[in-house]
Amino acid sequence: MRKKALIFTLFIAMSCFSQNKQILYNFTSIPQSMMTNPGSDVKYKWYFGVPLLSGVSANVGSSGFSAYDLFADNGVDFNDKLRNVLFSTTKKDKVAVNEQIELFSGGFRIGPDEKKAYISFGMYQEFDMLSYMPKDIAVLAIDGNKDYLGKVFDLGDLNVKAEMLSVLHVGYHKNIKENLILGVRGKIYSSVFNATSTKNSGYIYTIPSAGNSVYEQVIYSDLQLNTSGIAQYDDENYTADVASDIRKKVLLGGNLGVGIDLGLTYYPQKNIQFTASAVDIGFINHTKEVEGLRYKGYYKFEGVKPNFLDPSQVSDAYQEFKDAIPLDTVYTKYTTWRPAKFNSSIQYSFGEERSDEECNCQGFDSETVYKNAVGAQLFVMTTPRTPLVAFTTYYRRKISNGLQLKATYTLDSFSYTNIGLGLSSKLGPVNFYVLADNLLEYKDITKSNSFSFQLGLNVIFNDK
Numbered sequence: 001m002r003k004k005a006l007i008f009t010l011f012i013a014m015s016c017f018s019q020n021k022q023i024l025y026n027f028t029s030i031p032q033s034m035m036t037n038p039g040s041d042v043k044y045k046w047y048f049g050v051p052l053l054s055g056v057s058a059n060v061g062s063s064g065f066s067a068y069d070l071f072a073d074n075g076v077d078f079n080d081k082l083r084n085v086l087f088s089t090t091k092k093d094k095v096a097v098n099e100q101i102e103l104f105s106g107g108f109r110i111g112p113d114e115k116k117a118y119i120s121f122g123m124y125q126e127f128d129m130l131s132y133m134p135k136d137i138a139v140l141a142i143d144g145n146k147d148y149l150g151k152v153f154d155l156g157d158l159n160v161k162a163e164m165l166s167v168l169h170v171g172y173h174k175n176i177k178e179n180l181i182l183g184v185r186g187k188i189y190s191s192v193f194n195a196t197s198t199k200n201s202g203y204i205y206t207i208p209s210a211g212n213s214v215y216e217q218v219i220y221s222d223l224q225l226n227t228s229g230i231a232q233y234d235d236e237n238y239t240a241d242v243a244s245d246i247r248k249k250v251l252l253g254g255n256l257g258v259g260i261d262l263g264l265t266y267y268p269q270k271n272i273q274f275t276a277s278a279v280d281i282g283f284i285n286h287t288k289e290v291e292g293l294r295y296k297g298y299y300k301f302e303g304v305k306p307n308f309l310d311p312s313q314v315s316d317a318y319q320e321f322k323d324a325i326p327l328d329t330v331y332t333k334y335t336t337w338r339p340a341k342f343n344s345s346i347q348y349s350f351g352e353e354r355s356d357e358e359c360n361c362q363g364f365d366s367e368t369v370y371k372n373a374v375g376a377q378l379f380v381m382t383t384p385r386t387p388l389v390a391f392t393t394y395y396r397r398k399i400s401n402g403l404q405l406k407a408t409y410t411l412d413s414f415s416y417t418n419i420g421l422g423l424s425s426k427l428g429p430v431n432f433y434v435l436a437d438n439l440l441e442y443k444d445i446t447k448s449n450s451f452s453f454q455l456g457l458n459v460i461f462n463d464k
Contacts, residue, residue, distance in 0.1 A: 020379045021057070022392040022408055023422040023435040024454060026275055026345055029404045030424050030433045031107060031458050034120050036343060037277035038171045039183030039263030042118065046108035047431075047460040055102030055124065057454035059437075086142065091135040091157045092386075094413070099127045102456070103166075111174075120171040120185075125250060128339070130161040132385060145206045145217075155202030155221060159384055163336070164192040165284070166250040171261070179268075185261035189338070190254040191284050192246055193229035196336055198384040200224065209302075217301045221325050224294040226334050228255050231291035257284030259338055271349040271370060280338040287333045297325035340382045347375030371398045388413065402426040410437070417441075420452075431458040 025036045031047045032055045034040045049055065105122030136153040145151070168190075173183030202221040209216055229249065233242065259282020266274045299321050349370035372395070379390040390412035397405045406422040415438060422435040437452040 020059075020341075020381070020388075020390045020410075020412070021435075021452075021454065022377055022379060022390065022394070022410055023406055023420045023437065025343055025377055025379075026347065026375070027396070027404075027406050027422055027424060027433075027435075029426070030431070030456070031105070031120075031460065032102070032433075032454075032456060034107070034171060034173075034183075034185075035261075036279065036341075037183070037263035037265070037275055038120075038185040038261045039173050039181050039265050039275070039277065041181055041265045041273075042107075043462065044107065044109075045461045047106060047458055049102055049105035049122065050457040050459070051104045052101065053457045054105050055100065055454070055456045057098075057100045057452070059098040059452040083142065086135075086138050089133050089135065091133055091154075093133040095131060095133075097127075097129050101125050105458075107171075117172070117174045120173075121169065123166060123168045125164070125166050127164045128162065130159075130339075130383065132157070132159045134158045140204065145204070148206075149215075150207055151205065153204040155204065155223060156200050158200045158223060159198050161194075161196045161198055161336075161384070163194045163196075165194075165254070166190045166192070166252070167259075168252065169261075173263075179266065181265040183261075183263045185263075187259040187261070187280075187282060188252065189257040189259060189282060189284050190249060190252045191229060191257070191286065192249040192254050193227070194255070194284070194286055194336060195225065195227045195230065196334070197223070197225040214303055215301075219299045219321070219325060221295045221297060223296070224292055224330070226286070226290070226292040226332070228286035228288060228290045228334075230289070232289055255284055255286045255288050257336075257338075258282055270368060271352070273347040273349070273375075274345070275347075276344040277342070279341040279343070281340050282338045284336050284338070285333070286336065290331055290333055292330040292332060292334075294328045294330050295325055296328070299324035337382075342380045343377060345375055345377040347373050349373040369398070372396070406435075408437075426460065429459050429461055431460045432456070433458075 021036055024030060024033055026040065027033050028040050028042050031042065031044065031049065034042060035055075102122060102124045105120070105124075107118060107120035109118050111117040134157040136157045137155065139148070140153050145153070166189075167187050169185055169187045171183060171185035173181055175181050200223045202219075202223060204217075204219050206215055206217045208214070259280055261277065261279045261281070263277035263279075264275065268274065301320070349372065351371035353369050353371060374395050375393070377392040377394065379392070381388040390410055392408050392410040394406055394408040396407075399405055402425055404424045406424075408418075408420040408422075410418040410420065412418065417440055418438045419440055420435065420437040421439060422433065424431065424433040426432075432455075434455040435453065441451065
């Protein structure tokens, strides 16, 4: 059961971030859309987000299994469910979790011609985890190598990253031409804690010899887990208040880094729009409270097959193994790169109407309002292995001056049936929005391979 618990921990605790916000992207009646593209075509005079309520989002997904596969009340033993999930996945499968809370935000127009430039600012807290399925390690932990003689188990399957951080940001965008908007956003990252193990290698194999009574077993390991901001909490002499300590790190007291966002909006024609953005091009230097664990070495054993995890074994193989591949603690500074996100979209607007007041709709002529728009968006995010890619088509509808709707259909590695819906309302200066993904799975969310939502409350002032 100990092995089963170990594998269960690998499945549940090692999660992955997937930060695609396809409903929010280019939904410019919501100020938070500027966080996905600093060159968004927004037309507010000024706005501010309600602290802690202006942007709350969560994203969960799995490309290999669902919660139902593990916890369904269907009479199947849990250990059998775990094995079925394990052997139905590959090392390319991933699980996804991302959480974000906006602490404060705001924006206003500036310059001699105030309609031509815009400043935005804010701070948010974010939590990410990333892991690919450690397939070979999981099989070895559950079954051992008895039935896999000759198979080479790849220890490089272990690929995990987790981090909590805060981000302070300031953005600037300007109408370079009547039909071209360019934007840039600078960021300061403050890492509360980080755990990274992404550059692992090694192998284990066992082959029989001398009539299958003697075995040759080879283990090569180069595994390392780097951490920052965690070790002190495991120290029995630690007496500080954890909540206060985390608060200080959120307020730029953690390991620091910098980043930049770039974006643009371009109108080749009044009702045709092209956008592009690159978000989180940045890094964090981990120099405070750094501690790492490393298994590195080579061991070859010939003889009766030993159990390297059993210290009571009669032979000295256990001690030889520990000496050949020791567990070392290291205190080396390290750098992590943020997962960079790239977006692009094309949109066609139609159903023109005329209005004397400025609106939040796309179009470089402020008096031109389009009731409808259709478009397509491409999202790419860097990961330690292959990039995560998603393609979205969408329809946006202006129902009234204070109500807009956006519907999306997304293809990605988590789902081929992902339909999302976003609603942005404005009553007086108060803007409330709610966005939800994968709506077809709401009838039984435990069977869903992905799920995300976002909601928020802002105060927006337009020109009269």
